[in-house]
Structures are given as C-alpha cells and as structure tokens.
Amino acid sequence: RKEVEQDPGPFNVPEGATVAFNCTYSNSASQSFFWYRQDCRKEPKLLMSVYSSGNEDGRFTAQLNRASQYISLLIRDSKLSDSATYLCVVTTGTASKLTFGTGTRLQVTL
Amino acid sequence: NAGVMQNPRHLVRRRGQEARLRCSPMKGHSHVYWYRQLPEEGLKFMVYLQKENIIDESGMPKERFSAEFPKEGPSILRIQQVVRGDSAAYFCASSTSDRLYGYTFGSGTRLTVV
Numbered sequence: 001r002k003e004v005e006q007d008p009g010p011f012n013v014p015e016g017a018t019v020a021f022n023c024t025y026s027n028s029a030s031q032s033f034f035w036y037r038q039d040c041r042k043e044p045k046l047l048m049s050v051y052s053s054g055n056e057d058g059r060f061t062a063q064l065n066r067a068s069q070y071i072s073l074l075i076r077d078s079k080l081s082d083s084a085t086y087l088c089v090v091t092t093g094t095a096s097k098l099t100f101g102t103g104t105r106l107q108v109t110l
Numbered sequence: 111n112a113g114v115m116q117n118p119r120h121l122v123r124r125r126g127q128e129a130r131l132r133c134s135p136m137k138g139h140s141h142v143y144w145y146r147q148l149p150e151e152g153l154k155f156m157v158y159l160q161k162e163n164i165i166d167e168s169g170m171p172k173e174r175f176s177a178e179f180p181k182e183g184p185s186i187l188r189i190q191q192v193v194r195g196d197s198a199a200y201f202c203a204s205s206t207s208d209r210l211y212g213y214t215f216g217s218g219t220r221l222t223v224v
Binding site for chain 1: 141143145151152153154155158165166168169199201203213214215216217218220
C-alpha cells in the first residue's frame with residue numbers, strides 16, 4: 001500500500017464549480033500535512049498546511065481527519081488558473097522528509 | 111530574496127558520463143533536501159543535508175549517487191556513470207530549522223540521459 005494515496009483524476013470542472021480532492025495516508029504517526037500545487041513541468045509550490053481544526057485561505061479549504069487518516073482540499077469558485085496537479089504531502093517520523101502522493105490533476109474549463 | 115536556485119535547468123548527458131546538479135538554498139535557510147520525480151510519478155525523497163553534514167540519505171540509490179553541502183557554496187547532487195533510468199526532474203528544497211511553514215522548492219534540473 002502506498003504511504004499517500006490520491007485519486008489521479010483528471011477532474012474536469014467548469015469555471016465557478018466547487019471541487020473536492022481527497023487523500024489518505026497509511027502511517028498513523030504522520031505529523032505534518034500539506035497541499036502543494038504543481039503546474040506542468042514546474043516545481044511544486046506550497047498551497048497550504050493542513051490542520052485538524054481546518055484551514056481556510058480564500059477559496060481553498062483544507063481539512064485533516066486523523067482518526068480516518070484522511071486529508072481533503074476544497075476549491076470553491078474554480079478559476080481557469082486553478083488547473084494544475086494537486087499534491088498531498090505528509091511528514092512521518094523525521095519532519096525532514098516529505099512523502100508525496102502522485103497527485104490529482106484538475107482541469108478547469110470555460 | 112532570489113528563492114532556491116538550481117542550475118542547470120536542463121542537462122543532457124550520454125550514458126556513462128557524470129551529472130552534477132547544483133542547488134543554492136534561500137537566504138537564511140540552512141537545510142537542503144533533494145527529491146527526484148520520474149516521468150508520470152510523484153516526487154521521491156533522496157537526501158537531506160545541513161552545512162557539511164548529511165543528515166538522512168535513506169532515499170539515495172546505493173551506487174553512483176552522492177550529495178554534499180559544503181560550508182561555502184551550493185549543495186551538489188552528483189550522479190556518476192549515468193544510465194537512461196536516471197532521466198528525471200531533480201528538485202531541491204530548502205527550509206529553516208523549524209520547518210513549520212513547509213519547504214520552498216527550486217525550479218528543478220531536468221536530466222536527460224541519451
């Protein structure tokens with residue numbers, strides 16, 4: 001079983017739609033959780049950290065459920081510029097090592 | 111603040127040659143990490159370094175790969191006798207000591223072995 005699992009997609013949604021991505025992680029000792037965004041052939045960029053209390057940044061909301069080992073990302077009012085691959089990332093044991101999911105592709109269309 | 115700088119952006123090597131990838135962390139960051147992204151795959155951790163020390167190299171292949179972060183100058187990821195399977199994007203990230211705010215990645219080096 002992969003340490004971090006994501007639905008690869010692609011998710012094709014119209015502009016203005018709300019879309020949700022899910023991610024599960026296998027190690028209950030995982031400590032920190034992030035969503036990164038990666039555009040085609042570019043570096044990953046930190047989108048937001050994820051906390052049990054929930055975390056909102058504009059149109060983006062992230063949530064962590066430790067009991068279910070589940071992380072979510074909700075994007076409201078999708079924009080064309082949101083088209084990218086969204087990477088679920090956890091740290092386990094040493095905080096020095098990030099474990100990446102393979103990503104979920106989002107394509108926002110007119 | 112120029113961010114994490116990696117060079118070269120693109121590197122082409124013939125099988126059997128050596129590849130040297132360079133990474134300069136963000137100003138004020140003393141921790142450097144190297145990740146590899148194979149085509150159509152996720153990023154995989156390779157090595158974590160602080161100045162003059164390798165802290166965690168659990169993701170490094172046992173042979174041909176080495177990394178350093180000298181007291182002066184950039185971090186170097188060195189791949190000896192490259193093979194086609196080494197073709198990938200190599201990303202470097204840096205962070206402060208507390209790592210509370212995640213990591214900043216460089217724009218990567220795309221290595222192509224022909």
